[in-house]
Amino acid sequence: MTTEQPGGVVPAPREALVEAVFGARADLAARYVEILATAGVERGLIGPRETERLWERHVFNSAAVAGLVPQDAGVVDVGSGAGLPGIPVALARPDLHVTLLEPLLRRATFLTETVTALGLDDRVTVVRGRAEDHDTTYDAVLSRALAPLPRLLGWCLPLTARAGVVLALKGRSAEDEVAQETRALARQHLVADVLSVRASEESEPTTVVRVCRA
Structure with a gap:
């Protein structure tokens, strides 16, 4: 499995690894990587030097969080950018309904086109807007870097359902971030854990800060 891009080919991991993470949607994951490597680079959403690391550094890194999301959850990806982590999570978890929240027009346009190209319109929605202005709550609120x-919690907590x-x-x-905010988290009756998760046993670990109400 390889992915074409303007400067050559994006090397892909073994097909068994992609299928272990994305199941029947492995081909869609490969198509998404192709879009990132072409239109994503051309529109400035992905750096040209990142194309060789799209699978491990971006797609598997994002998909690793999918296992922490509750079943049949409503999910929002805040500041979605190129669709990371929201699109890999949606591909890994077909039970989820995912909203990609992105304030910039060019990025929101890219996301809308990508969701349509991947045939995910039935359960992935693109909303152009800022987290501060968004008035819907979700079971899980995702963000990446x-x-x-x-500041992140100031944006994300208002979007989180009571048990979200x-x-x-x-x-x-x-x-270090969690340690520095221990007292502030306690005052807000929040519990934070730092987790190391993987999209599969063979992929690199992803560090996730999980925050919920006590």
């Missing part, structure tokens, strides 16, 4: 934890969860894909700073 969006902002430091305090915020799932923030973070980097190496996750432990």
Whole structure:
């Protein structure tokens, strides 16, 4: 399995690995990577140097959070950008209804075109807007490398249903961020865990900060 792109070919992992993560939607995942490597790069949503790392660094990294989302949940991806993590999560979990929330017009346009190209219109919705102005609540609120934890929670918590969860894909700073916010989280009656999850046993781990109400 390979994915064509303007400068050559994006190497893909073994088909068995893609199928382990995306099941019957493995071909759609490959099509999504192709879109990221072409239109995503051309429109400035993906850096040209990222094309060789799309599967592991972006798609599998995003799909890893899918296992933390409740069954049949309503999900919103805040600041979705190129559709990460929302589209990989939707592909990995066909039971979910996913909203891609993105304030910038060019990104929202890209997302709408991509969702249509992948045939996900029936359960993936693109909304152009800011989190602060969005008035719907969800079972799970996702974000990926969006902002430091305090600002992120300011955007995401109002979108979270009473029993819902915020799932923030973070980097190496996750432990430090949570430690620094211990008192602030306690005052808001919030519980935060730092988790290491994988899309499959063979993929790289993703660090996720999970926040829910106590």
